Amino acid sequence: MTERAVANRLVYVGLGANLGDARAALRSALSALAKLPDTSLLRASSARRSAPIDSSGPDYLNAVAELRTALAPLDLLHRLQAIELAHGRERPYRNAPRTLDLDLLLHDDVTLDTPELTLPHPRAHERAFVLAPLAELAPALVIPGRGTVNDLLAAVADQRIERLPA
Template identity: 55%
Template sequence: MTTAYLSLGANIGDPEGQLVSALRRLASAPGTSLAAVSGLYRTAPQGLTDQPDFLNCAARIETALDPYGLLALTQSIEADLGRVRTIRWGPRTIDIDILLHGQARLDGPGLTLPHPRMLERAFVLAPLLEVWRDGEEPAGISRTALEGRLSDLGDQPVVRIRDRQSLLRQIQGVE
């Protein structure tokens, strides 16, 4: 099994419900288990700013899938939840980005690892740090480097609106 880190976001329809549904699907996918989930964050859109705020979270998963198999799974979940790719950085029902997949470094068709813009986005880093396994350095990236980069992005406010235990209970259907 390989540890992978994902970033999830949504801002149209029922964003929280779509994030929970996506996380449930990831947790129940063959060869994949949900190891940790962050709290839920509200963030302002970047790039195209004339759209609703986003809800974001991160997940750490254990998977038997290779990077392209995981990409196929995440894109299938996005399609099932109504994702239509029309406008770059535009409104979306769900977005699932693979940030890291073990020690993989690749720049291939449709997938670059580590994710090329993850260190530029507070809405990725704040939730990612919640699920980061201490002592781990996938693709040579350390917790210290992520914390330093998040500190540099202070002009990108992120507001946690739900804690990780509450979100996990909702995913498990306890709440």
């Protein structure tokens, strides 16, 4: 599929934060996602706490948002990065602790592999902090080339993750 705007694409965005008031950052990010042009925030998963993977700092809070959008993948990525910057995101080194991290996980059935964006997200299928909230929203969803969210979640059962109360 080519990089272009297509109406009514179902999109999943991973949210994470482990610096400052992480819960407030996730709430604020969801509000910002709901205000994106040509985009509707359909729903969001519960927040979860997980240990950093290939990173340092305190535990992360994570969630997944389900959107419907007409934005093309790269346009959406740039808007997600702008939301991160507005929340104080810095990138001093790879996998640094974050005030906010927004990952474009899936953009409907679009597959991309460019220097700027890979879809589906190249490590989503390996991370409980992505799969558990994604399973809350769409357990039968297929990550192209990887399998269903529920099956993939079973394969990462050894990763510590805790669902937080609302």
